[in-house]
Amino acid sequence: MPDDSDEFADVRKTDVNAIWRLFREYGRAQAGTFAAGGAASVLQMLMELVPSFVLAVAIDSLFFDTRDFSLPVVPDAWLPTAAGDQFLLAALLIAAAYALNSVLGWANSYLWNKFSQEFQHAVRVDTYDAMQRREVDFFDNKQTGEVMSVLNNDVNQLENFLTTNLNSLIAIVVRVGGMGAVMLLINWRLALIPVAAIPVLGYISHWFVRAIHPKYQDVRSSVGALNSRLENNIGGIETVKAFTTESFETDRVEGASRDYLDAQWDAITTRILFFPSLQATTAAAYVAVFLVGGWWVVTGSPPHPFFAGTTLTAGTLVLFLNYSRRFVYPMRQMGQIINGYQYAEAAGERIVGLLDMEPRVSDAPDATDLRNVAGRVEYDDVSFAYTDADGEPEETVLDGVSFDADSGDYVGLVGPTGAGKSTMMKLLLRFYDPDEGAVRVDGHDVRDVSLHSLRESVGYVNQDPYLFYGTVAENIAYGLDDADEDALRDAAKTAGAHDFVTDLADGYDTMVGERGVKLSGGQRQRIALARALLRDPELLVLDEATSHVDNETERVIQTNLADVVADRTTFAVAHRLSTVRDADTILVVEDGEIVERGTHDDLLARDGLYADLWNVQVGAVE
Numbered sequence: 001m002p003d004d005s006d007e008f009a010d011v012r013k014t015d016v017n018a019i020w021r022l023f024r025e026y027g028r029a030q031a032g033t034f035a036a037g038g039a040a041s042v043l044q045m046l047m048e049l050v051p052s053f054v055l056a057v058a059i060d061s062l063f064f065d066t067r068d069f070s071l072p073v074v075p076d077a078w079l080p081t082a083a084g085d086q087f088l089l090a091a092l093l094i095a096a097a098y099a100l101n102s103v104l105g106w107a108n109s110y111l112w113n114k115f116s117q118e119f120q121h122a123v124r125v126d127t128y129d130a131m132q133r134r135e136v137d138f139f140d141n142k143q144t145g146e147v148m149s150v151l152n153n154d155v156n157q158l159e160n161f162l163t164t165n166l167n168s169l170i171a172i173v174v175r176v177g178g179m180g181a182v183m184l185l186i187n188w189r190l191a192l193i194p195v196a197a198i199p200v201l202g203y204i205s206h207w208f209v210r211a212i213h214p215k216y217q218d219v220r221s222s223v224g225a226l227n228s229r230l231e232n233n234i235g236g237i238e239t240v241k242a243f244t245t246e247s248f249e250t251d252r253v254e255g256a257s258r259d260y261l262d263a264q265w266d267a268i269t270t271r272i273l274f275f276p277s278l279q280a281t282t283a284a285a286y287v288a289v290f291l292v293g294g295w296w297v298v299t300g301s302p303p304h305p306f307f308a309g310t311t312l313t314a315g316t317l318v319l320f321l322n323y324s325r326r327f328v329y330p331m332r333q334m335g336q337i338i339n340g341y342q343y344a345e346a347a348g349e350r351i352v353g354l355l356d357m358e359p360r361v362s363d364a365p366d367a368t369d370l371r372n373v374a375g376r377v378e379y380d381d382v383s384f385a386y387t388d389a390d391g392e393p394e395e396t397v398l399d400g401v402s403f404d405a406d407s408g409d410y411v412g413l414v415g416p417t418g419a420g421k422s423t424m425m426k427l428l429l430r431f432y433d434p435d436e437g438a439v440r441v442d443g444h445d446v447r448d449v450s451l452h453s454l455r456e457s458v459g460y461v462n463q464d465p466y467l468f469y470g471t472v473a474e475n476i477a478y479g480l481d482d483a484d485e486d487a488l489r490d491a492a493k494t495a496g497a498h499d500f501v502t503d504l505a506d507g508y509d510t511m512v513g514e515r516g517v518k519l520s521g522g523q524r525q526r527i528a529l530a531r532a533l534l535r536d537p538e539l540l541v542l543d544e545a546t547s548h549v550d551n552e553t554e555r556v557i558q559t560n561l562a563d564v565v566a567d568r569t570t571f572a573v574a575h576r577l578s579t580v581r582d583a584d585t586i587l588v589v590e591d592g593e594i595v596e597r598g599t600h601d602d603l604l605a606r607d608g609l610y611a612d613l614w615n616v617q618v619g620a621v622e
Ligand SMILES: Nc1ncnc2c1ncn2[C@@H]1O[C@H](COP(=O)(O)OP(=O)(O)OP(=O)(O)O)[C@@H](O)[C@H]1O
Pocket: 140, 386, 387, 394, 397, 415, 416, 417, 418, 419, 420, 421, 422, 423, 424
């Protein structure tokens, strides 16, 4: 199967026929379009059989006069008797068949593309929705590129299979089958020569797919490696320049590019054998038909007794030659169809896997909404470990964490880097669930309330907040349909963002985020803080929310925040201890445990870890 090395192996659902399942689920709305497209495709292919057939009749009856002018289905009485009229009718029929062929070709493309675009759209939107509902863990363990590739490549792969490959398959069956059937009906003995070429062409296609498949896989992995190399280097361009490692990096890119070239070359040398072998097989059948049939027409008797028993006219020979030459083109697509099917199936399995998988963190069946939140928060003997890509727990990050915060409390979290402070806050938002113990808000275990109501009541600002591509105002009002402009400005003022925003070229209408105006880390943090404040949440989590702003600005923000913080439970994670100095309680976290707790003065008096950290920061200790 394709993609053996894929990161989504755990997601893939292999016990269903994924394409069929998606087709039933998402194709149903477009079933009429699909059926009409299929019918147009069949009719179009049938039209392709007509010109050669009429030509054969015309040659025999009009040019050589070896049989009467007659056509299948049409009663002889309806046909003209004068040779000139018969000739014109033949010309008209050929022209009509070609014209109809074109119209049906257009209808077929229109309908199939309509079907597959609508299908793709529906699958893409649902897959995205299912994906964004996955637990945070899922994203921790995947590379962004891989997640994107399911939404882009996999969905496209399905579409490609439906538009191109399935259509080609119909073409092969109708064209090759139709031409073979017509020839067998007219002169089955002679027809055995071109028809015998079909299994040979089929075998060559089969061989090709088997041979090319592992080579394409090598191409894909080498292109993946090359892309990661390029992405890494461009992303780290400042480091590359600062360390003057340009030629080292060029060498590494050269190596990756060479691997890609080798893999491609290996695939190319196999691929370019495929079409010529098909052509040679078809040509052999063509020449054999010409030899046997030509001999037969010229001498009036077949070259071998096997063919005896029927006659062969020049017109029939032309039809045979025309048809047998045209086997090759549709058969050429056989390899692509098999390939396309394999990719689409693998893509479908990932998509179905995603659609079917229940997020590990989701609403309990009897989840209630958190209402009228007072803001009491309780961590009751909470232990937690992140899991690796295989779902196995890694090292314990939180170990028996317990504390209570009363409604309206200001709680500071401090401690060495990697101690587990951010993780504690992520459990409050239920980004992850604890392995042991419980996190409660107003006495409700967060696992018993709806995610929506829980997260709506918590304003969360992290250290490296994300700004979407859009205006400053849109970023602050993110997710709110009817944000009041004054409230938006007030939030920005409280967050210390208003002054610098009004200094931007377009003020609140300045485009920021990727491709927008570049803001400093501290500026982005202040916009993110305004975003959280505007929602007026009952609980506020500020995880290093002002770590990038200077001391002066932070002091201003602290003063502004005093009112906001006064009447809601606030958690502030900070390395800069002045940020939490005024907290009602400071929790000192070390190695996943709360090692000290109390007010600033209590903790200084204890002369423990907090006092050490404080003394270092105020410069009392080297
Ligand atoms: N998504 C994750 N997957 C696996 N391990 C993680 C993840 N996030 C954090 N960790 C690990 O968990 C531990 C605690 O991290 P956490 O971010 O909670 O610490 P912190 O006290 O907030 O640190 P800092 O002050 O540096 O922000 C660290 O050892 C970190 O490597």
